[in-house]
Amino acid sequence: MAYFLQQLVNGLTLGSIYALIAIGYTMVYGIVGMINFAHGEIFMIGAFISLIFFVVLGALGITWLPLALLLVLLIAMALTAVYGWAVERIAYRPLRGSFRLAPLISAIGMSIFLQNYVLLVQGAHEKTLPPMITGGFDLMQSGGFVVSVSWLQLIIVGVTLLLMAVFTAVIRLTPLGRAQRATEQDMTMAALLGIDVDRTISLTFVIGAALAAVAGLMVTLQYGVIDFFIGFLAGIKAFTAAVLGGIGSLPGAMLGGLLIGLIEAFWSGYFPSEYKDVAVYAVLILVLMFRPTGLLGRPEVEKV
Amino acid sequence: MRWAPPLKDAGCAALVALTLAFPLIGFQTSDAGVGFTTRFAWVGVAAVVVFVGRLLLGFAPQRFRLHQRGVRSTAVSDGKFVKLAAAALIVFAVLLPVTPLASRRSIDLATLALIYVILGWGLNVVVGLAGLLDLGYVAFYAVGAYSFALAAQWYHLSFWEMLPLSGMTAAMAGILLGIPVLRLRGDYLAIVTLGFGEIVRIVLNNWTAVTGGPNGVGDIPRPTVFGMPIASGAPVGVTTFNQFVGIAYDPMQRLIWLYYVALAVALAINWYSLHIRRLPVGRAWEAMREDEIACRALGLNPTTIKLSAFATGAMTGGFAGVLFAARAGFVSPESFNFQESATVLSIVVLGGMGSQLGVALAAVILATLPEFGREFAQYRMLIFGAAMVAIMIWRPRGIFTVRAPSVRLDRP
Numbered sequence: 001m002a003y004f005l006q007q008l009v010n011g012l013t014l015g016s017i018y019a020l021i022a023i024g025y026t027m028v029y030g031i032v033g034m035i036n037f038a039h040g041e042i043f044m045i046g047a048f049i050s051l052i053f054f055v056v057l058g059a060l061g062i063t064w065l066p067l068a069l070l071l072v073l074l075i076a077m078a079l080t081a082v083y084g085w086a087v088e089r090i091a092y093r094p095l096r097g098s099f100r101l102a103p104l105i106s107a108i109g110m111s112i113f114l115q116n117y118v119l120l121v122q123g124a125h126e127k128t129l130p131p132m133i134t135g136g137f138d139l140m141q142s143g144g145f146v147v148s149v150s151w152l153q154l155i156i157v158g159v160t161l162l163l164m165a166v167f168t169a170v171i172r173l174t175p176l177g178r179a180q181r182a183t184e185q186d187m188t189m190a191a192l193l194g195i196d197v198d199r200t201i202s203l204t205f206v207i208g209a210a211l212a213a214v215a216g217l218m219v220t221l222q223y224g225v226i227d228f229f230i231g232f233l234a235g236i237k238a239f240t241a242a243v244l245g246g247i248g249s250l251p252g253a254m255l256g257g258l259l260i261g262l263i264e265a266f267w268s269g270y271f272p273s274e275y276k277d278v279a280v281y282a283v284l285i286l287v288l289m290f291r292p293t294g295l296l297g298r299p300e301v302e303k304v
Numbered sequence: 305m306r307w308a309p310p311l312k313d314a315g316c317a318a319l320v321a322l323t324l325a326f327p328l329i330g331f332q333t334s335d336a337g338v339g340f341t342t343r344f345a346w347v348g349v350a351a352v353v354v355f356v357g358r359l360l361l362g363f364a365p366q367r368f369r370l371h372q373r374g375v376r377s378t379a380v381s382d383g384k385f386v387k388l389a390a391a392a393l394i395v396f397a398v399l400l401p402v403t404p405l406a407s408r409r410s411i412d413l414a415t416l417a418l419i420y421v422i423l424g425w426g427l428n429v430v431v432g433l434a435g436l437l438d439l440g441y442v443a444f445y446a447v448g449a450y451s452f453a454l455a456a457q458w459y460h461l462s463f464w465e466m467l468p469l470s471g472m473t474a475a476m477a478g479i480l481l482g483i484p485v486l487r488l489r490g491d492y493l494a495i496v497t498l499g500f501g502e503i504v505r506i507v508l509n510n511w512t513a514v515t516g517g518p519n520g521v522g523d524i525p526r527p528t529v530f531g532m533p534i535a536s537g538a539p540v541g542v543t544t545f546n547q548f549v550g551i552a553y554d555p556m557q558r559l560i561w562l563y564y565v566a567l568a569v570a571l572a573i574n575w576y577s578l579h580i581r582r583l584p585v586g587r588a589w590e591a592m593r594e595d596e597i598a599c600r601a602l603g604l605n606p607t608t609i610k611l612s613a614f615a616t617g618a619m620t621g622g623f624a625g626v627l628f629a630a631r632a633g634f635v636s637p638e639s640f641n642f643q644e645s646a647t648v649l650s651i652v653v654l655g656g657m658g659s660q661l662g663v664a665l666a667a668v669i670l671a672t673l674p675e676f677g678r679e680f681a682q683y684r685m686l687i688f689g690a691a692m693v694a695i696m697i698w699r700p701r702g703i704f705t706v707r708a709p710s711v712r713l714d715r716p
Contacts, residue, residue: 034491035491035494035495048327048328052328053327055331055333056340059340075327079324079326079327082323082324083324085320086324091693091696091697094697095696098700099700100435100490101431101435104437104490105437105649105653105692105696106693106697108439108646108692109650109693111689112646112650112688113686113690114689115685115689116685116686116689117328117686121328121329121332122328122332122333123332127333129338130338243492272510274509274510275506275510277506278507281500282503284495284496284499285484285499285500288488288492288496289484289485289487289488292492
């Protein structure tokens with residue numbers, strides 16, 4: 001029971017991170033109808049920028065933790081958002097209206113490019129960051145096994161929930177959210193009614209990248225080890241989360257993220273952990289085969 | 305006044321480049337401990353390069369600019385040049401071992417290039433003709449290589465027995481994967497095949513009892529010449545090729561023989577691909593790529609058509625896998641990662657989806673590129689990635705654009 005609970009805690013933490021990345025996939029898919037294959041790399045870049053600025057701020061003498069965290073969070077979100085914007089502007093916007101596979105191939109090219117760019121400018125070795133936020137509390141104890149929850153895990157889940165709430169409010173209540181929903185339903189009609197479609201799509205990528213940067217920061221804090229290759233796996237898992245929850249649906253992305261995190265944590269806890277990635281891929285394949293709309297998605301109508 | 309807009313545009317681009325380069329190029333974190341060095345000069349260089357590039361693009365003739373939206377007609381060359389180039393390439397490939405260029409290194413490299421050509425042609429059927437984006441193509445390559453390696457290890461089957469069998473095994477794997485997933489839409493299919501490719505790699509890596517895990521499988525036999533091995537000495541009762549024709553053994557002979565085998569396989573696949581395209585099934589592939597709904601309305605069965613393309617591509621990948629295993633004499637899961645799938649995909653994209661000659665040229669360039677120096681090898685994937693984006697934007701039909709359309713309707 002205690003072991004189960006511990007895996008639950010770990011799974012929820014991991015799931016929060018996946019959920020933040022999954023939002024980027026699901027929003028872009030909802031609006032533009034393409035898989036932003038480079039989104040995992042955006043997350044990786046967010047993690048790198050976070051790590052770099054932790055080190056830089058430390059060197060500048062800003063060591064009061066809440067201030068440093070806040071600054072890194074804001075800087076990482078802003079700079080990663082520029083990456084998200086640039087990727088859309090360079091690799092996707094010129095291809096709107098091109099043949100079907102063009103944006104996807106371009107996205108794969110972008111993903112390869114970004115991965116090797118970071119490899120080239122930051123090196124192939126793993127980067128480590130000493131633990132910043134330590135401590136926690138014991139949730140319960142049974143049979144000599146202690147279920148512990150670290151403050152960091154609480155912060156991760158808390159920040160994720162907060163961002164989700166803010167984000168849902170943005171989509172529901174603001175003019176930007178209205179424009180996004182209109183563009184999602186019918187791009188041409190939205191443009192005719194005076195919505196700047198290009199700007200709306202750009203902002204979608206910017207928001208997605210900023211959320212991915214938060215996920216990157218959290219991974220850097222929680223695991224302390226990053227390298228240029230982390231975006232690939234995290235990207236696929238977050239995409240699986242988006243598909244599982246129903247691609248295009250925001251609550252779906254959150255639900256899917258948490259479920260994937262839990263699946264991974266419980267698989268590592270009870271089955272051979274080398275195969276935990278296989279478990280996630282299997283979920284992806286099974287969901288796409290038997291319920292392509294996911295748990296909360298709407299069925300897609302194929303139009304001529 | 306004409307100068308103002310491009311200048312402003314280039315200025316904006318440079319500003320963005322500055323922002324992008326600042327964190328990742330400006331600071332280099334050290335690998336050990338917490339420390340960093342700054343490289344702000346390079347940030348400036350990046351911004352200047354982007355400024356100049358964007359400015360040049362702003363003044364470039366209209367046809368080089370972006371935003372050529374909508375359907376464009378396939379550029380068609382008159383075919384004569386293509387035939388000539390293809391013939392020249394084949395003659396060169398056949399004569400390569402007797403030219404002064406021939407050395408152990410160059411023949412080995414040429415064999416590797418041929419393996420990539422075969423992979424490219426195989427994936428070309430799936431992506432270029434049938435329009436199914438397969439991101440896990442390397443799985444079939446792995447199935448081919450491992451089925452040969454394991455059959456040789458456990459049942460002592462030879463190269464020539466396993467070449468067709470491995471092709472069939474890979475085709476079966478393609479069909480088994482294809483049946484459930486081919487109903488999916490284009491981009492979902494891409495992700496599912498990616499997942500499948502990774503599953504194959506993870507299983508190969510961890511199923512130690514059968515596959516040897518990360519250590520791989522070694523001692524893979526070389527192809528024989530009509531049952532006679534090329535070797536300096538032979539066990540009792542076996543005639544070596546060298547004894548049979550009465551020439552002294554030279555390790556070069558093995559390389560050249562494998563090279564010719566790979567060339568023969570490649571030419572056979574090329575012949576097959578060119579001919580199947582004119583058969584109803586090949587026409588159906590291309591029709592399905594252009595408009596699936598119309599095809600269904602005309603009574604074509606999408607599943608069988610896609611499945612046949614998938615199986616054909618998988619079989620070709622299996623052949624390439626056998627050649628790969630025979631060339632290296634050793635297989636391990638490391639050779640079959642996503643990077644490899646991405647490389648083959650970029651070969652197909654760079655060569656022009658659907659073009660046999662273009663894919664072959666792209667494969668040769670990509671396989672030999674790292675040989676031009678280590679710095680080049682370092683930038684290889686970076687360039688591939690950027691080239692894939694650039695080609696999708698400017699020349700979605702590939703750099704070489706020599707693919708003749710199977711059917712052409714001229715506008716009146």
